[in-house]
Amino acid sequence: MIAIAQPRGLRNVLAAPDLSHHALNVWRRNRDVYLKLWKTELFLPLIEPLLVLFGMGLGLGKFVSLGIDQSYIRFLAPGVLAQFGMFQATFECCWGVYFRMENHGTYQAVASTPASLDDVVLGDLLWASTRCLVNSVYILAVILAFTPHYDILRSPWALLTLPLAYLLGLAMGSLSLCFTAVAPAISFLGYFFSLVIIPIFWLSGTFFPLERTPGWLQIVAWASPLTVATSTYRHLFDGKPVPQDLLHVAVLCLEAAACAWIASGLVRRRLIK
Amino acid sequence: MHSFTGTRSVTLLTTPAADSAPLVSARGLTKRYGSFTAVAGIDFDVRRGECFGFLGPNGAGKSSTIRMACCLSPLSGGELFVDGLDVQREPRAVKAKLGVVSQDDNLDPDITVRQNLLFYARYFDLPHQEAARRADRALALFQLTEKAGEKVDDLSGGMKRRLTIARALISSPSLLVLDEPTTGLDPQARHLVWRQLRGLKEQGMTLLLTTHYMDEAARLCDRLVIMHQGRILVQGTPLDLIRAHAGYEVIEADPAPAERPELLRRLQHVEGLQVEDTGDALYIFTEGVGAPIAVRLGLPEDVLIRRANLEDVFLRLTGRGLLD
Missing domain, CATH: 3.40.50.300 (P-loop containing nucleotide triphosphate hydrolases)
Structure with a gap:
């Protein structure tokens, strides 16, 4: 009998994912479920971002002075666009994935076909990013609609936020999936939200300039994909991208790839016994 | 009858003919x-x-x-x-x-x-x-x-x-x-x-x-x-x-405590039986039809005699205790 060493622990988690075109079939399943519901859900993703944008932008904005030529709503808008896309990807990869993985057995069912578990993970991540993109399109359209009145968008460069939204969704979705894959129970996802996502939300540089916070806090904040994306979104809204933005894109790519890699390893560790 | 006991690892060697190769x-x-x-x-x-x-x-x-x-x-x-x-x-x-x-x-x-x-x-x-x-x-x-x-x-x-x-x-x-x-x-x-x-x-x-x-x-x-x-x-x-592990028929005897020693004594005089004593019931596995044996053993007419089935095999091989 040949004893086969089973790769355990960290080596197994970090092993290269086994991917195929079936990841797209997983994506298509999610798309088909969404397309049945999208009309009824159409306005749902807009309610909260619009409340924040106009409630804070116009209400709080009256008391905020950022210097000439910078209204608070214009400061706020890029961050709102990034955040509420990000939330959608996070929800998909927390509760959506947890239900499919633990309650519905979808991961096991698909892994019984020629698709691999890594295909399922990648398919779900691509889908979460797609939801981030779809929500971003909605929000950007509304911002565009109000731009003549409030002077929010200043450049067609802002359209480049959409491919970035996909990347942001991938990075934040993968990060969330890493936690979902180790969640012992669904209530754990609430902790993840309170302890990780909400701080990321507040420290993203959306509501206040990060330069005015303590240095250590800035370092923490810049570790989050949301902060990186928000900064670049803001440059694109103003039509003044800087070389540093290319670095931001590279960082987002790197974070997305690293988290997706680890997430698929953690899902394998959880489900392959 | 074959041995009822023992844990055997059974290996079937198949001929390597391509069309009949196992799936x-x-x-x-x-x-x-x-x-x-x-x-x-x-x-x-x-x-x-x-x-x-x-x-x-x-x-x-x-x-x-x-x-x-x-x-x-x-x-x-x-x-x-x-x-x-x-x-x-x-x-x-x-x-x-x-x-x-x-x-x-x-x-x-x-x-x-x-x-x-x-x-x-x-x-x-x-x-x-x-x-x-x-x-x-x-x-x-x-x-x-x-x-x-x-x-x-x-x-x-x-x-x-x-x-x-x-x-x-x-x-x-x-x-x-x-x-x-x-x-x-x-x-x-x-x-x-x-x-x-x-x-x-x-x-x-x-x-x-x-x-x-x-x-x-x-x-x-x-x-x-x-x-x-x-x-x-x-x-x-x-x-x-x-057939190999439970025989042909099973007599499920449930003797009163007083009759039990007598039944066990009689059982020793009948050839070709396998008996499993669970403490209360006695399972008597027979190689042939059970009814004449039940008569020889002096069991009541309404004693349960049935065909041996897989459950008998299973319980004989894996024991009657709870397993988990």
Whole structure:
């Protein structure tokens, strides 16, 4: 009998994912479920971002002075666009994935076909990013609609936020999936939200300039994909991208790839016994 | 009668003729979880066109074995081939040949009954037209056509199980793998599932199933193995196993305490009997018809005499105590 060493622990988690075109079939399943519901859900993703944008932008904005030529709503808008896309990807990869993985057995069912578990993970991540993109399109359209009145968008460069939204969704979705894959129970996802996502939300540089916070806090904040994306979104809204933005894109790519890699390893560790 | 006792590891050596090569072949198959050994180096072959069963109590290693065959669980040792393909080297190619019906219903609750079939077919790269044709045929075969547009949650347990089997068949697999296919179903639903599985077998499908229902194993399986604590105790056809390990008929005597010593004394004078004393009841296994023996033993006329069955084999081999 040949004893086969089973790769355990960290080596197994970090092993290269086994991917195929079936990841797209997983994506298509999610798309088909969404397309049945999208009309009824159409306005749902807009309610909260619009409340924040106009409630804070116009209400709080009256008391905020950022210097000439910078209204608070214009400061706020890029961050709102990034955040509420990000939330959608996070929800998909927390509760959506947890239900499919633990309650519905979808991961096991698909892994019984020629698709691999890594295909399922990648398919779900691509889908979460797609939801981030779809929500971003909605929000950007509304911002565009109000731009003549409030002077929010200043450049067609802002359209480049959409491919970035996909990347942001991938990075934040993968990060969330890493936690979902180790969640012992669904209530754990609430902790993840309170302890990780909400701080990321507040420290993203959306509501206040990060330069005015303590240095250590800035370092923490810049570790989050949301902060990186928000900064670049803001440059694109103003039509003044800087070389540093290319670095931001590279960082987002790197974070997305690293988290997706680890997430698929953690899902394998959880489900392959 | 053969020996009733002992744990034997049975190896069937098959001739290597290509056309009769086994569809599934395991040698020294081992599964360990940490220090616990779930499957302790077993050998078996599943022939083409047969229904092969794994019978055993909970925790015997049946599901672990099945999961390794479905490439859902890595082997800890040994080797396992499906249609000549190594499950460890070519899991995708192996899975393309399998239809898997898992123990828990893992249908997709977010989509309709028909979509469950269509979406699953995508993972086998079936063109949409072909998938739609097969889905409609499968829905008709499994009496689910009227439910095609409904959500899975609206189905009864039996319908869900039938849909899971229909889903596993969408790719026209070489091997249908079923892990406890009728656990949790009501009698009507079980019989319907059995009928459909027998129908599949008649069409030449190879079936591999686990069960802890003796009647299910006896009804469906051409050959089976009885597993216990990770090992294969015996293998053969249901009838051969019954004859070898439980004889022909069973007399279930339930003597009053006062009559018990006398009955035990008489039993020693009758040849060819195997007796199992459970403390209260006495199970007397006979090689021939039980009635004359019951008379010789002076048992009451209404003593229970019945044909030996797989349950007798199972309980004799795995013991009567609770196992988990």
